[in-house]
Amino acid sequence: xxxxxxxxxxxxxxxxxxxxxxxxxxxxxxxxxxxxxxxxxxxxxxxxxxxxxxxxxxxxxxxxxxxxxxxxxxxxxxxxxxxxxxxxxxxxxxxxxxxxxxxxxxxxxxxxxxxxxxxxxx
Numbered sequence: 001x002x003x004x005x006x007x008x009x010x011x012x013x014x015x016x017x018x019x020x021x022x023x024x025x026x027x028x029x030x031x032x033x034x035x036x037x038x039x040x041x042x043x044x045x046x047x048x049x050x051x052x053x054x055x056x057x058x059x060x061x062x063x064x065x066x067x068x069x070x071x072x073x074x075x076x077x078x079x080x081x082x083x084x085x086x087x088x089x090x091x092x093x094x095x096x097x098x099x100x101x102x103x104x105x106x107x108x109x110x111x112x113x114x115x116x117x118x119x120x121x122x
Contacts, residue, residue, distance in 0.1 A: 004032045005122065006056055007113075008083070010074060011065030011092075012036035012049045019089065020065035023113045027063075030117050035059075059083045063113045068094035079104050087113050 007027050012020045020036075024044040027034040034047050035056045042049040062083045064071065071094055078086065079100060085107040088094060098108045116122040 005060035006033040006035070006058060007061040007063055008035045008037065008054075008056060008059055008081070009063050009065065010037050010078075011070070012038035012042075012044065012047075013065075014038075014040070014042035014044060014049065018065070019112075019114065020063075023063055023065070023089075023117075026114055026117045030122065032122070053077055055081065061085050061087060063087045063089060064092040065089055066092060068092065068097070071097055075100060079106070082106065085109055087111055087116070089113055 009020050009024050012024060015021055021044055024034055024036055024047050028045050035054055036047050036049045038049040041051050059081055060083060062078060064086060075097060083106060086101050088108060088110045089112055093110050101108050
């Protein structure tokens, strides 16, 4: 495994059947520092799910689990966070946000966080 990459999961859920939940658990398992924002406060493993905006320092990755429509309120927040990359998980692809991010020098990737982790490409 490479270096750890601090990751913010946006659209986090305590529900076990949600991909965001599985991503948080896998990020923990692969020893990446993980932060989470969701609609409801909660906890996945050791990671608290916040409902307010948080500003982790030296953030590497944002992993999106929100529909394009639900991403809109977070556009300026994501650009302000200035992560190295934003992963658009299946179903979250959003050309508008991708263009804004790329203009701001943030790499974007249409991929599945779970697959990237499990195949050593994270």
